[in-house]
Amino acid sequence: MTTTSLPDQPGQWGPRGTAAATFAARLSYEHVTHSYQDVEAVSDVSLELAPGEIMCLLGPSGCGKTTLLRIAAGLERPQAGRVLLDGEPVTDERRFVPPERRGVGLMFQDYALFPHLTILENVAFGLKGMARQAAATEAHNALRRVGLDAFAEAYPHALSGGEQQRVALARAIVPRPGVLLMDEPFSGLDQRLRDSVRDETLALLKETRSSALLVTHDPVEAMRMADRIALMRRGRLVQLGTPEALYRQPVDADAARFFSDFNELEARVQRGAVMTPLGRFSAPAGLESGAEVLVLIRPQGIRLTAAREGHAGYVTNVRFLGDASLVTLLLEGMEEPVTARMRGAKIPAAGETVSVTVEREHVFVFPQAEAPARSVPA
Numbered sequence: 001m002t003t004t005s006l007p008d009q010p011g012q013w014g015p016r017g018t019a020a021a022t023f024a025a026r027l028s029y030e031h032v033t034h035s036y037q038d039v040e041a042v043s044d045v046s047l048e049l050a051p052g053e054i055m056c057l058l059g060p061s062g063c064g065k066t067t068l069l070r071i072a073a074g075l076e077r078p079q080a081g082r083v084l085l086d087g088e089p090v091t092d093e094r095r096f097v098p099p100e101r102r103g104v105g106l107m108f109q110d111y112a113l114f115p116h117l118t119i120l121e122n123v124a125f126g127l128k129g130m131a132r133q134a135a136a137t138e139a140h141n142a143l144r145r146v147g148l149d150a151f152a153e154a155y156p157h158a159l160s161g162g163e164q165q166r167v168a169l170a171r172a173i174v175p176r177p178g179v180l181l182m183d184e185p186f187s188g189l190d191q192r193l194r195d196s197v198r199d200e201t202l203a204l205l206k207e208t209r210s211s212a213l214l215v216t217h218d219p220v221e222a223m224r225m226a227d228r229i230a231l232m233r234r235g236r237l238v239q240l241g242t243p244e245a246l247y248r249q250p251v252d253a254d255a256a257r258f259f260s261d262f263n264e265l266e267a268r269v270q271r272g273a274v275m276t277p278l279g280r281f282s283a284p285a286g287l288e289s290g291a292e293v294l295v296l297i298r299p300q301g302i303r304l305t306a307a308r309e310g311h312a313g314y315v316t317n318v319r320f321l322g323d324a325s326l327v328t329l330l331l332e333g334m335e336e337p338v339t340a341r342m343r344g345a346k347i348p349a350a351g352e353t354v355s356v357t358v359e360r361e362h363v364f365v366f367p368q369a370e371a372p373a374r375s376v377p378a
C-alpha cells in the first residue's frame with residue numbers, strides 16, 4: 001500500500017485534549033543493584049518517580065540507564081533492592097511480577113512496530129483484553145491525537161521514521177499505563193524532526209498526566225523534557241533535581257561539565273578563598289589553606305568591556321557562531337587562553353585589549369579530589 005507522507009510538523013498532531021488521561025503511578029527504586037556477570041551495571045540506586053512526573057535518566061553511555069529502565073519493566077531482575085509501583089513491591093527478594101502484569105508501557109529506540117500489522121492493529125495490540133470495537137475506537141482516538149489517523153489502514157513501511165515514532169507513542173499510551181518507560185525514543189530522528197516530535201510528546205505526556213521515565217544521553221533533551229533529572233555515572237545516581245538545580249548547583253566538576261563548556265583553572269586555597277587571574281572566589285567549606293581546587297567558569301559568564309573595570313585581556317581570536325561569538329583571550333598570569341561567549345553586536349576584534357569581568361553565578365570551585373564534593377557559589 002502506498003500513502004503520501006504527512007509533513008512532520010507540530011501543527012499536524014491531533015487536537016489537544018483528545019487523549020485519555022491515565023491513572024499515573026508512583027515508581028520507587030530502593031537500593032537497587034544489578035550486575036551482568038562481573039559488570040556491576042547499577043549500584044545501590046534509590047529513586048522515586050512521583051505520579052504524573054516526567055523524569056529523565058541522564059548519563060554517558062554504559063552508566064546503567066537502560067538497565068534501570070529494564071528493571072522497572074520487569075525485563076531484568078536485580079540482585080538486590082526493591083522496585084515498587086504505587087507502594088506495592090513488583091520486585092523484591094521474594095516477589096517478581098512479570099512485565100505484562102505491571103501496567104507499565106514501554107517505548108524503545110527502535111520503534112518495533114509489527115511490520116505485518118496495520119497501524120491501527122499495531123496501536124490496538126496492547127488492548128487485547130478489550131472488545132474489538134472498543135479497542136479500535138480507542139486506537140483511532142490515540143492515532144488522531146498524534147495526527148496519524150489517516151494512516152490507520154497503512155502498514156509501518158509506508159510511514160517515515162518520525163511517523164513511526166508517533167505510532168509507537170500512540171501504542172504506548174493507549175492502554176493508559178501507570179508509568180511509561182522510554183529508552184532514547186527520539187535518537188533515530190534527525191535534528192529538526194527530533195525537536196518537534198519531542199515537544200509534542202512532552203505535550204501529550206502532560207495532557208494524559210502520565211508518569212514517564214525517559215532515558216537519554218543528551219543533556220539538552222533532558223533539560224527540555226524533564227521535571228527532574230537523575231544524573232548517573234558508573235551505575236550510581238550522582239545527582240537528582242530539577243534541570244535548573246543541576247545547572248546552577250552541580251555536585252561535582254563532572255556533573256557541571258555535563259551541561260556546559262567551561263574554562264578550567266587550577267588553583268590553591270588561601271584562607272577560605274581562591275585567587276585566580278580572573279578574580280578571587282570563595283573556596284568550598286572545610287578546605288584547608290594549600291588545598292588544590294579546580295575553578296570552572298562558563299564562557300557565557302565572562303564579560304568583556306572597553307572600560308577599565310576588570311582584568312586586562314588581549315583578544316587573539318574571534319569565531320562567529322550565528323547567535324553568539326566565541327572570543328579567545330590571553331590574560332596576564334595565565335598560560336592557557338580563556339574563552340568568552342558573547343551575544344550582540346559589540347564583539348571585540350582580534351588584537352584588541354579589553355577589560356574582563358566574571359559573573360559569579362557561572363563560577364564553580366571544586367576540590368581536586370575524586371570524591372564528589374559540594375559546590376559553593378563563588
Ligand SMILES: Nc1ncnc2c1ncn2[C@@H]1O[C@H](COP(=O)(O)OP(=O)(O)OP(=O)(O)O)[C@@H](O)[C@H]1O
Pocket residue numbers: 036037039040041059060061062063064065066067068217
Ligand atoms: N545484557 C548484558 N550483558 C552484559 N553486560 C551488559 C548487558 N547489558 C548492559 N551491560 C553492561 O552494563 C553496563 C550498563 O549498561 P546500560 O545499557 O544499562 O547503560 P546505558 O547507560 O543505558 O548505556 P547506553 O546509553 O550505551 O545504552 C555497561 O557496562 C554495559 O556494557
